[in-house]
Amino acid sequence: MxxxxxxxxxxxxxxxxxxxxxxxxxxxxxxxxxxxxxxxxxxxxxxxxxxxxxxxxxxxxxxxxxxxxxxxxxxxxxxxxxxxxxxxPRDFSWPGLALAVTFFAAVAVAVAGGVLVPGVEPDVFPGVREFGERLFEIEGWVLPFEIASLVLTAALVGAVWWSREEGER
Amino acid sequence: MTLGLEAYLMLAALLFSAGMYGAVSKKGAVQVLMSLELMAVGVDLNLVAFSRYVTPVEMTGQFFTVFVMIVSAAEIGLGLALVLAIFRSARSSEVDSLAELKG
The missing domain is CATH 1.20.120.1200 (NADH-ubiquinone/plastoquinone oxidoreductase chain 6, subunit NuoJ)
Structure with missing residues (x-):
């Protein structure tokens, strides 16, 4: 069911x-x-x-x-x-279509022919709480996460700087 | 018939290829960025599907997806700011108007 x-x-x-x-x-x-x-x-x-x-x-x-x-x-x-x-106007390009179709065909062949090793299915899947606990564990993902937040801050400051008027910079 | 990892991978590949076609063929800068976003959705779906079927308890793919989301959000923010800056100097948001790089 x-x-x-x-x-x-x-x-x-x-x-x-x-x-x-x-x-x-x-x-x-x-x-x-x-x-x-x-x-x-x-x-x-x-x-x-x-x-x-x-x-x-x-x-x-x-x-x-x-x-x-x-x-x-x-x-x-x-x-x-x-x-x-x-x-x-509708943009259309044969090379673009050929590239996308080739890529999809390559992935489809790889997925169909590949051997995927499934993991052990748990009875209860981890929820939001377990996700947060693992994300902020010291030996978990906290360092990459903080670095990513720095990247995002730098990118957004850059975006604000770029989108200002020429004379305000 | 049960739903397996392959179905999700195929769907993700389809979305990614659609985004790839758009990113290559579109002439408006905003549409190119939207196509890149479509590609990011395909990548996210791929990672989450792998996470669900290969590492259901460790959730490795889900953490990777968080980073992909952060990077693509930064990319979209910067990309759209760049489109606005180019629009200001060239009065156009076509990709072709980028042919002139200087000032």
Missing amino acids: TDTYTLVAFGVLALVSVASAVGMLTARNVVHAAYCLLAVSIAAAGLFALLEARYLALMQVLVYAGAVAILNLFTIMITLRRREDAVR
Whole structure:
């Protein structure tokens, strides 16, 4: 019963994410493309929840579906002077398509032919609490995590500096 | 029929290839950045799927995903700020307007 439920949920989320990704690439209106990306992000959060990564599902909604989607829409809004500028010709490139198809075929062959060693399935999957405890353990991930926060701070300061007017720098 | 790791890996590869196609073919800078984001989603899904099926207790893939998310958030922030800076000097957000690098 649980298996059927998971399978149906996976099918729906996979369909939504792939359809939205294709929609994003084929949309003529940039704003529609941004909303398609939002749909992909939310579907990915659902897939994370299916994979027992509850904290990451939450972060996916907060960071990608929240902050990044807003940032995208703001940049689109600022860089378009007229409403009609949002509609653009469809960009199409055969070399790009060939590259993507080749890459997908290579990965598909590797996944189909590879031998994957599954780990031991626990009775209860670790939740948000265990995730946080392991993240902030001294011999765990705390040092890389703090370094990553420095990287993020430096990047955001750089972003603010870059986006200011020429005379204010 | 049970859901295995392969299904997730295939879906992640599909999302990544779609993002790759967009990143190569799109001409608007914002669309290129959105395609890069699609690629990051594919990578995240891949790591979380490996974490669930190979290291369910250690959650190694989930910690990797945290770092990928941080780096891609930094990348999107910087990328969009750069798009705004270029828009200011070139009055355009097309990738082609980057051909002139000086001032």
